Every structure is written in C-alpha cells, then in structure tokens.
Amino acid sequence: MSSVAIITARGGSKRIPKKNIKEFCGKPILAYSIEAALKSGAFDEVMVSTDSQEIADIAREYGAVVPFMRSEANSNDVSTTADVLEEVISEYEKIGKDFDTLACIYPTAPFVTGEKLSDAMKKMQESGADALVSVVKFGFPPQRAFVIRNEKVCYQYPEYERARSQDLEKIYHDCGQFYILKKKALYQYHSLIVPNTIPYEIPEEEVQDIDTMSDWKIAEVKYTVLHQGE
Template sequence: MSTLAIITARGGSKRIPRKNIKEFCGKPIIAYSIEAAIGSGIFDEVMVSTDDEEISKIALSYGAKVPFLRSQEQSGDYATTSDVLLEVLDEYEKIGQSFDIGCCIYPTAPFITSDKLKEAGIKFKESDADSLIPVVPFSYPPQRCFVIRENMLSFKYPEYLNTRSQDLEKEYHDAGQFYFFRTKNFKESGNLLLGKVLPMVIDEMEVQDIDNLTDWQIAELKYKLMIDKTRI
C-alpha cells in the first residue's frame, strides 16, 4: 500500500512567531518531524504542506518534498487540519499521484521518532481500522474534576465523589503528534476521528502541547530527558 506523510506547517503563528521553524535544541523544530518520517522508512513520500517560502526551503534542506505550496484559503487561522489534508490529496491527484494511506504529522512534535512511526504504521496497516491516533492518559482522573460556580468549588461529577481513583475508567486525550488514516475513507468522511479509530498509547513524558514560550521550554526539558533515557 502506498503511503504519504504530510507535515502541516503554515507560516503564520500568533503566539510563538515563526513557531514551525524556531530552533528547538539546536535545529528547526520541523526538522524532527521530517527526519523521523524519512528515517522510519515506511513512507513512499514525505512532503510538507506550507504557504511559506522559508519553511519550504528548510523542509527541502532536511529531505522533505514540497511539490506545491498551500493555497491562501487553507493558510488562514480557521483552516482545519482536515481541510489541509484534503487539499494535499487533491493536488497530488491533479499530478497523477494517489496514496492508499496518509499520515498527518505535526511540525512541532519533536517527540516523534522513526521507531514510533514505524510501529504505528505497521500496527495500522495490519488492522482494519480507518485511522490510528496516539493518545496519552490523563494524569488525574477527569471524573474527579472540580468546577467553579458562583465563586465556589463543586464536583462536576458528584456521583464519583467516593469512588477510588483506581476504580475509575482510564480516560485519554489526543497526543497531538500524528494521525494515520486510509485516504479513501477520509475523503468520504472528511474527518480523522470517524469510523474505527485505533489507539497508540504514548507516555506523558513524551507529549507536550506547545502553545506558548513556557510550553516550549518544558518541551525542551522533556526532550532532553527522553534523549538521555535512550542513552542509558
């Protein structure tokens, strides 16, 4: 089955300027996603979808392809990941190329490794799932959360007030790193989360949302810990 890696990296970023190519532990953060995808050896093509010439040049220098630039319509603040992926698949079809499986990879996910992508890709191809998504367990049971109402704390789910944490069902959230999907199903649904979704559980020490500079610093610390751990 032909497989395409799509790294989504637009130029605009409000909270962290030039976020997708900002230096992270010694090199542009997008380089980690590109190198992991190429190093996995499971993709027929690794491409970057961007509207930005500088991002395009950096992507090419690390071995990715940029066969076309992203349209202005899909480069704004309200363009969804699904919109971008559908445009990429459509543009490839225009030049006579199609793929059975796609993998959306975020450009600010330095915890992605070639081994993780390879493991996920094999697991997905051997399944009958429509998509595969890395997830991470919540560090504290959401069922025991508080809400503030009229300036006072109260349990959002009082039915779990006396339930032991270990007796509550484990809950997970999107790790925000990559998504494998079958292109035919995705083009029909337009959504990566519909149908049969296969999970890949990731350790929370290898997951970090990067929305501000504090997040960035925490991510660098976690990354260094991850690298040190692999050297032991």
Template sequence: MEKAIAIITARGGSKRIPGKNIKNFCGKPIIAYSIEAALKSGLFSEVMVSTDSQKIAQIAQEYGASVPFMRSAKTADDYATTSDVIMEVMDNYKKLGRTFEYICCIYPTAPFVTAQKLIAAQTIMEEKHPVMVMPMTAFSYPPQRCYVMNDDGFMGYKYPQYSRTRSQDLEKQYHDAGQFYVYNAEKYLALHGQVNEGVMPIIVSELEVQDIDNEDDWKIAELKYQLMASR
C-alpha cells in the same frame, strides 16, 4: 497507487510563538524532527510539507522534505482545519496523477515523534485495518474528579457521583497526544476527513507528550525531549 505519504502541516502564521514551526528546538528547527522521523521510518514514498511560507519551505527542503506546491490562502488562515489541509493536499496530488493507500499527517511541532512510533502505527493500520491510528496518552489525573466554576465563582465537582470514588477504581481515560495520525486514505477521503469511529491507539508515555502553545510549554518540551533522548 503508491503506498503512503507523510504530510507535515506547517503554515507560516503563529501569533503566540512567532516563527513556531521553524524555531530552534534543542539545536535545530523544530520541524526538522518531524521530517527526519518520517524519512528514517522508510514508510513513505513522499514526505512533503504543506506550507504558505517560503521560509518554511526552504528549511523543509534543506532537511529532505518536498514542497511540490504551496498551501492556498484558504487553508492557511486561522479557521482552516487539519482535515481541510489534508483534503487539499490529496486533491493536488490526484491532479498530478499520484494517489496513496495511506496518509500520515504529522504536526511540525512534534519532536517526540520517532520512526519507531510511525512504524508501530503503520503496523497496526495494516494488521487491524482501522480508519485511523493515533498516539494517545492517559490523563495524569482522573477527569471524572474535575472541578468546574459556578456562576457565583465557587468551585464544585462536575461529576459529584465520583467525588468519593477511589482514583484506581475510575475508568482510565486517554487524550490525543497531538503528534501524528495515520489514515486509510480511501476511508478518510470518503469521510471528508471527519473521522469519529474506527480509531485505534498507540499508547505513549506522558513524558513524551507536550502541547506547545506558549513559551513555558516550549521550555517544558525541551526538558522532556532531553530526558527522552538520554534514555
């Protein structure tokens, strides 16, 4: 059994940002940042890209990733989940006679991933033995104070019991940074990718977190990346 594999999930279809996974981001294809961080970490015996696109596969290989097989049509449609992709990849490697102790799934549009973050997550995995380690960041505004729209179009507190509570007295809450996930492979596969417990975080700054779903998000991510790189 090999120690760890990095799986970068990069299908070809992207409707909101065409060619999103290989679009130029601060000077190079955005997927290159995920590949380079994984390679630089030195954690993985295999850094691979799961894709259905020959163009993505070519660029991935140019930056040092392997593409030993192409993603199936079933896991390349709009309804396939990340866990569907990982399960397929691991099954294909098993057929090749290769198994791994740890799985690291890295998104292809995650330029804030660094080798240091991957190493920190892997260290937690080996020392604390959770099912999963993932980057998280605190909500910048307390979710307990959120508004929702009523049927008549008026706004109201979703949680009125917190309407007069000071922000500093509210429990801090966190969300997925949407960058990468490190799994204990045996536990992950036994759960068929449905991990709801046994999760440990590495906490990252909000300046290093950005969902990229549209062109405005892309511009904000580039500004944040340039700020991070200058520090």
C-alpha cells in the same frame, strides 16, 4: 499500498513567531518531524504542506519534498487539518500521484520518532482499521474534576466523589503528534477521527503541548532529559 507523510506547517504563527521553524535543542523544530518520517521507512513520500517559502526551503534542506504550496484558502486560522489533507491529496492527483494511506504529522512534535511511526503504520495495517490517532492518558482522572459555581468549589461529577481513582475508567486525549488514515475514510468523513479509528498510546513523559513559550521551554527540558547520553 502506497503512503505519504504530510507535515502540516503553515507560516504566520501568532503566539510563538515562526513557531514551526524556531530552533529547538539545536535545529528547527520542523526538522524532527521530517527526520522521524524519513527514518521510519514507512512512507513512499515525505512532504511538507506550507504557504511559506522560508518553511519550504528548510523542509527541503532536511529531506522533505514540497511539490506545491498550500493555497491561501487553507492557510488561515479557520481551516481544519482535514481540509489541508484533502487539498494535498487533490493536488497530488493532479500531478498523477495517488496514495492509499496518509499520515499527518504535526511540525511541532519533537517527541515523534521513526520507530513510533513505523510501529503505528504496522499496527493500523494489521488491525484493518481506517484510522489511527496518537493518544495520551489524562494524568489525573477527569471524573474527579472540580468546577467553581457561585464562587464555591464543587465536584463536576458528584457521582464519582467517593470513587477510587484506580476504579475509574481511563480517559485519553489526542496528544497532538500524528494521525494515520486511509484516503477513502478522509474523503468519506472529512475528519481525522472516523468510526473505525484505533489508538496509539504515547507515554505522558513524551507528550507536551507547545502553544506558549513556557510550553516550549518545558518541552526542551523533557527532550534533553529523554535524550541524555545519546
């Protein structure tokens, strides 16, 4: 089966200017996703989908290909990741390339490694699943959440007020690093999460949303600590 790693890196970030190519611990943050995909050895092609020539140039510098630019229609704030992936696959088909499996890797995911991607691809293939998503466990049980109503604190789920944390079902969320799915599932459901999706759990210390400059600084500290002595 043939596979492609698609790193989605549009320009025009508003909260962190040039977020996808901003320097992170010594190199553009985009470089980490490219290098991990290449190092994994799991893909026939590693490409970057972007609408920015500057991002395309940096992507090529670090070893990815940019065979075509992303359309204006899929470069706005309302386009979904699934929309972008479908466009990429369609554009590849126009130039005579077809892939059975695709991995979507976010460009601001410095904690992704080649080993993780290789292991995730193997896990999905062996399981017979149609998709895989990287997940992380909530650090605190959401069942014990508070809400504020009429300026008063109360439990959102009163039925769990006396439940022990260790007895509650573990709940996970998308950790914003990578997805893997079969092309046929993408076309059928137009989503990254399809009925036959399996999890790939990532440790909490290797996960960090990067939406603000505070997030960015925390991620750099985490990355530095994890890679001490290398």
